[in-house]
Each structure stands twice: as structure tokens, then as C-alpha cells.
Amino acid sequence: xxxxxxxxxxxxxxMKQTKKLVSKIPQFKNREEEAKFFETHSISDYLDEFKxxxxxxxxxxxxxxxxxxxxxxxxxxxHEAQEKGIGPTTLVRMWIREQLGSSNNx
Numbered sequence: 001x002x003x004x005x006x007x008x009x010x011x012x013x014x015m016k017q018t019k020k021l022v023s024k025i026p027q028f029k030n031r032e033e034e035a036k037f038f039e040t041h042s043i044s045d046y047l048d049e050f051k052x053x054x055x056x057x058x059x060x061x062x063x064x065x066x067x068x069x070x071x072x073x074x075x076x077x078x079h080e081a082q083e084k085g086i087g088p089t090t091l092v093r094m095w096i097r098e099q100l101g102s103s104n105n106x
Contacts, residue, residue, distance in 0.1 A: 023049055024045075024049065025037075025046055058093075077091065077092070
């Protein structure tokens with residue numbers, strides 16, 4: 001009887017491993033569609049599908065610098081930032097720091 005129980009447990013484990021995990025959250029075409037979905041659904045019903053992420057925040061940014069960009073440049077900037085998973089302001093800040101750091105080393 002014990003041997004049969006172990007075999008059944010192994011079968012259950014194998015079934016769980018081969019079973020594809022299907023998300024209860026549908027695929028969205030855009031952020032607006034996703035926002036509409038979560039306006040009518042509680043995020044707490046889907047907590048088991050989320051995983052924690054590490055977040056970093058900029059420190060001591062006390063002054064701003066405003067620049068104007070032509071529309072094509074702005075589109076390219078936003079696209080590159082999106083590919084890196086960061087905002088365009090963060091990307092520009094990183095580029096400026098890289099340039100200022102490299103000019104000091106020359």
C-alpha cells in the first residue's frame with residue numbers, strides 16, 4: 001500500500017510539472033485596455049501571479065533642467081528608453097552622467 005501511495009505522489013508531481021501554468025490575467029493590447037480591466041477587477045484576486053521586483057529611486061535630485069526636443073528625437077528617445085525598461089528622463093540622466101564621467105577621465 002505504501003508503494004502505491006508513493007507512485008501516486010510521483011504521478012501527481014509529474015502532472016504538475018508537465019501542466020502549463022495558465023494566467024488568469026488576459027493579454028492586453030495596450031495599457032488603456034489593462035487599466036480598464038483592473039478598474040473592474042480586484043488586483044488582490046491575482047496576487048499569486050505577481051512577483052516582487054527591486055526598485056531603485058534617485059536620491060537628492062533637487063534641480064531640474066528643461067530641454068526642448070524635436071518630435072522625431074523625442075520618439076526615438078522614448079523608444080530606446082522603453083526597450084531598456086526605463087523612462088526617457090532616466091535614460092537622458094544616465095547618458096549625461098556617462099558623458100560627464102568620460103570627459104573627466106580624458
